[in-house]
């Protein structure tokens with residue numbers, strides 16, 4: 497069956513999720529104390545392959561907390577990719593620091609290490625590679641630059657749970673990994689986030705700051721200004737159930753991409769998600785970039801797909817084009833991808849029939865037969 501409206505994404509919720517959340521509600525542990533919170537953290541650390549994980553209220557505050565734990569503050573610069581979701585740069589601004597925008601690579605859609613190196617200054621303190629749309633950034637080159645200049649690496653893994661760089665899960669290759677569990681991410685807790693790290697000091701610092709910076713020894717004594725960035729037990733219950741299903745969800749995502757690829761790879765003038773030889777992508781968003789002039793703009797194409805009941809999203813605008821970050825796109829690859837890219841429906845529940853319908857509709861629009 498083909499639905500009359502196919503959304504870009506929707507979560508996959510099974511009986512397990514209903515059962516765990518119900519048990520959390522019934523237990524009375526509805527706030528941030530409760531067995532699901534610590535279980536989710538332990539299991540998530542195990543999944544990513546780090547010693548520690550810290551749950552938080554969403555991915556944006558996970559980024560903020562990661563930067564705070566690294567001591568980023570006023571006067572500092574943090575290099576972020578120009579093509580990403582706004583939260584990556586805003587978290588830097590929350591610290592009073594300055595986001596500096598590096599271009600992305602045409603071959604990964606992720607931050608370009610060569611441009612990162614060009615943008616390092618004496619004020620640079622950290623790099624935030626983003627594993628965009630599920631494809632890992634080139635971590636070896638980034639780590640090499642970070643080591644050479646003494647910089648922190650905070651991986652923004654909000655779109656890439658389970659993706660791998662040379663066999664290592666994202667979130668385990670930098671100083672801190674940051675995840676989001678928003679409703680359209682690979683797994684969801686409604687709203688939610690997680691930090692992963694192998695560094696005990698960063699772990700302790702993140703745990704302390706996310707809970708009002710309360711002294712461990714003296715209750716209600718706060719030696720500095722902290723935050724309430726905690727995740728609730730209800731969210732964690734949903735997260736534990738989703739995490740138990742993550743391999744199933746990722747394999748569904750890979751199948752969705754394979755179906756699209758079989759139908760679209762021979763279409764001249766469009767490019768599907770890249771995949772580097774060293775990468776395991778989880779294809780968060782199946783995406784196409786228009787490389788040729790089809791006589792229809794990207795936005796025109798999206799409107800025609802919408803008429804047929806197919807929901808899509810444009811790529812992110814370059815962050816350097818936002819009014820508070822300069823107001824003009826400064827990086828050529830980010831600009832071209834941003835103008836010509838769109839995300840197709842990518843949820844794990846898409847049927848083969850729906851993917852066929854979407855691909856055929858897309859082809860017809862591109863060769864002007866509808």
Ligand SMILES: *Cc1c(COP(=O)(O)O)cnc(C)c1O
Nearest residue numbers: 554555556581583654655676678
């Ligand atoms: C979703 C997302 C975030 C923010 O996560 P929220 O949980 O929505 O706050 C950060 N970075 C990237 C790249 C994202 O896609």
